[in-house]
Amino acid sequence: MRPTHRRLAATAAALVLLPVALVGCGIGGGDEEPAAKPEQAPAEEAATRSRERVQAYLDAMTAKDVAAGRSQLCAVLQDGFDLSATGPNGDFADHFEVPAATITDVQAGPRGQQVSVSVSVTAGKRKVTRPLVFTVIRDGSDWCIAGEAPGGAPAAPAPTGVSPSPAS
Structure with missing residues (x-):
């Protein structure tokens, strides 16, 4: 019956020591505050930062502030x-x-966030509204405009080398 006693004693010791080991590893309760959660999900942050950058550029363009646009x-x-x-x-x-x-x-x-805009431009008495697409990327810890292209939709992906058949 000795092996049964040892097995029971080992199980009891493991049950007593397990919570201590888990707390020491950071698992389980403790007095520490929970880790800070990010304010936004990465996709939401990307959309928000991209929108902010492009809006600042549009505001600079309206005000003719070249330095603010460049930044x-x-x-x-x-x-x-x-x-x-x-x-x-x-x-x-x-x-x-x-x-x-x-x-x-x-x-x-x-290649990054695609921000579509509609810009109305007047030159003399002529007024034209044009769609533009800005590409905004994360550069290190900051966001910046990496490109501007005409059109209302993001550019098509680069060709893959496969030609479409006449039926398609």
């Missing part, structure tokens, strides 16, 4: 920004006025 761009785009932005067809050209600019959609895309 929304990723570093690789900032070098040539002043010349292209204030050129004849640039977003900040003197002869353009931007009476309205509205974000219409934010979606995850293959």
Whole structure:
């Protein structure tokens, strides 16, 4: 009967020591506060940050504030920004006025967040509304605009090398 006693004693000791071991490993109750939960899910944060960056750019474009517009761009785009932005067809050209600019959609895309906007531009008496798509990415711990393209929808994915058949 000795083996049964030993087995019972070992089981009792394990049951007594188990809670102590679990608390020591961080499992179980303790006086510590629970770990802080992130304020937003990653997808929500990406959409929110992207919307903020593009809205700041649109506000800068409306105000003709080139420095504020440049600050929304990723570093690789900032070098040539002043010349292209204030050129004849640039977003900040003197002869353009931007009476309205509205974000219409934010979606995850293959290269970052795709922020679709509708921009109304006047030049003299002529008013035109154009769709644009901004690509916003996370660069380190910050978000920035990595691209701007005409059109109301994100760009199609790169071709795969397979040609469609005449039936398709």
